Amino acid sequence: MARRTKAEAAATREALIDAAEEMFMEHGVARTSLEQIARHAGMTRGAVYWHFKNKADLFHAMLDRVHLPFQYLFDEVDSAIADSCPLEAIRQACIKGFARAELPRNKRVHFILMYRCEFFSDIDPQAMQEEISGDISQVLLKYFQLAAERQQLTTLSPEAAADLFHATLSGLFYAWLRHPERYSLEARGTIMIEDLLSLLRSG
Incomplete structure (x- = not known):
């Protein structure tokens, strides 16, 4: 019985997140209330507060x-x-990332973060984006440093290579996210990063 109750609570929590995702997408984060989310999920506002402290x-x-x-x-x-072959690792990891980004839920949530979320109360979209960006930069730098140690990088420093690559990924992702129906991120992104890595690869 306890196991069933735990499963039901988990299902309720997921249903509330689903409802929030749909309402945030439609109305934006600041304009969506917990009351609206609860109604959209067919629940009471008390159910929301049982699982979450607040909208943030x-x-x-x-x-x-x-x-x-x-x-x-x-x-x-x-x-x-x-x-x-750290540059090959970068290529493969990025292609996996493109494929994940194109999953419907991933695409919706990142669109909400980038284009449907204003600074509001305890929600700071810029800080969240900077945290994600910093994580990507740090990992890229590690693999470009490894490529330099293996003498697989051009005369660019690992720092410059990581900055250039990160700027390319960011520009590609933000442009695609505005109009994802126009092209496949995985298809176009694969071509772009392979071209860029060929320029960064020594020999």
């Missing part, structure tokens, strides 16, 4: 369902490749 807590739970540290993508790459 609910927003972070929504983001946590889709966001993974950038390193996780590299952890899925064969460790021997990551060690011996």
Whole structure:
């Protein structure tokens, strides 16, 4: 019985996050109330407060369902490749990231964070974006430093290579997210990063 109650509570929590995601997408985060989310989920506002402290807590739970540290993508790459060919590890990890970004829920949540979320109470979208950006930069730098140690990088410093690559990824992602129906992020992104890595690769 207790196991069933725990499962029901988890299902209720997920349903509330689903409702929040839909309402945030439609109305924006600041213009969506917990009362609206509860009604959209067919529940009471008390059910929302049972699972979440406030709207910021609910927003972070929504983001946590889709966001993974950038390193996780590299952890899925064969460790021997990551060690011996770090630029190939970057290529494979980015392609995995493109595919994840195109999943419907991932695409919606990142669109909400970028284009439907204003600074509001305990929700600071700029700080969240900077945290994600910093994580990506740090991981890229690590692998470009490894490429430099393996003498696989051009005359650019690892720092410059990481900055250039990160700027390319950011521009590509933000542009695609505004109009995702126009092209496949994975298809276009793969071509772009392969071209860029060919310029950064020594020899």
